[in-house]
Amino acid sequence: MNKAVLDREKAARLTFGFAFLVLAYRWFTHSLVYQLQQPVLYESGFDYTYWVYHFIRFPEVFVDNKWGARIFDIVLLISTGYNIITAAANRMSVLICAVAWTFYGITYNSYVCHFTYAISGLMLLPYVFLVKKKENFSLIWEGARYFCLYVYADAFIHKAFIGRNLYYFPMGVEIIKTNQAQFLLQNPRSILSPVYSFFITHPGLSYAGFVWMVLLQGSMIIGFFTKKWDKFLFWVPVLFHAINYFFVDVFFFELLVLNLTLLPFQAGSNRSGRPATGPSTYSRHTA
Numbered sequence: 001m002n003k004a005v006l007d008r009e010k011a012a013r014l015t016f017g018f019a020f021l022v023l024a025y026r027w028f029t030h031s032l033v034y035q036l037q038q039p040v041l042y043e044s045g046f047d048y049t050y051w052v053y054h055f056i057r058f059p060e061v062f063v064d065n066k067w068g069a070r071i072f073d074i075v076l077l078i079s080t081g082y083n084i085i086t087a088a089a090n091r092m093s094v095l096i097c098a099v100a101w102t103f104y105g106i107t108y109n110s111y112v113c114h115f116t117y118a119i120s121g122l123m124l125l126p127y128v129f130l131v132k133k134k135e136n137f138s139l140i141w142e143g144a145r146y147f148c149l150y151v152y153a154d155a156f157i158h159k160a161f162i163g164r165n166l167y168y169f170p171m172g173v174e175i176i177k178t179n180q181a182q183f184l185l186q187n188p189r190s191i192l193s194p195v196y197s198f199f200i201t202h203p204g205l206s207y208a209g210f211v212w213m214v215l216l217q218g219s220m221i222i223g224f225f226t227k228k229w230d231k232f233l234f235w236v237p238v239l240f241h242a243i244n245y246f247f248v249d250v251f252f253f254e255l256l257v258l259n260l261t262l263l264p265f266q267a268g269s270n271r272s273g274r275p276a277t278g279p280s281t282y283s284r285h286t287a
Helices: 008-028 048-055 066-086 091-111 117-130 134-162 171-186 193-200 203-224 235-248 253-262
Strands: 002-004 282-284
Touching: 008 066, 008 091, 008 117, 008 134, 008 253, 048 091, 066 091, 091 117, 117 134, 117 253, 134 203, 134 235, 134 253, 171 193, 171 203, 171 235, 193 203, 203 235, 235 253
Parallel strands: none
Antiparallel strands: 002 282
8 A cells, every 4th residue: 555755855845944944033033042141040940951050050051151052053953054055964963953842942941940931843843854765754743732632632631621710710810911911901092902901900811712712722633633624724823822912012933933743744746636656756565
């Protein structure tokens, strides 16, 4: 039986291209390592990874050291750009880039003293391109797809069944008040201030919006049973994060790199949507 494989080059260029975009955003928001200004305080209580990371004093090499920080950011920039150009063809450059993104994520979370899970997608997805065989890459890429689905499905399960804040009526209003109070105080004449005030004074609508957002996350569970809805599920996290940014002032667009796993990167497809035959497109298996 023949099984179609995925277009690894297209997936690589989009993945590392997205990573390059994140680098630009992080530079603009002064969040790169050299922009942390040699911080003194850090948090290591998130998990064992952070304990070991600081126990071996690795941050002293490229965080506490001014030139070390600059060199690290340059390595991260060059390795990401090189993998865009080469479509992640060189495994060593992929490994360097993947490890650099992992260290960056741990470093950033440590020194802002908050576990910002938005960067977790870029700490994981580059490792997928260490796989060279197309058949194996398709399998690992599909595993990353399930991880993407799990991120949102797990958030739904926690809110609905574990934390059970889905059933707390004031939650919608409290979220808006907590995150937009400073904005309302400093920008009373903004065009957005009446919008936030309206939802604060109408708790029923705020709660309905909160419930809808949670159900939006829960809709990602569909992807565990079929891929036919992937083209629609792709837009669920986009919509979710856009609404979060508008109402909650939380911008986790970096996590959208995992959305790439929901795109149809099928190699050698023709206009009819069926894979084209040929040795480069199929791997042969005995039924």
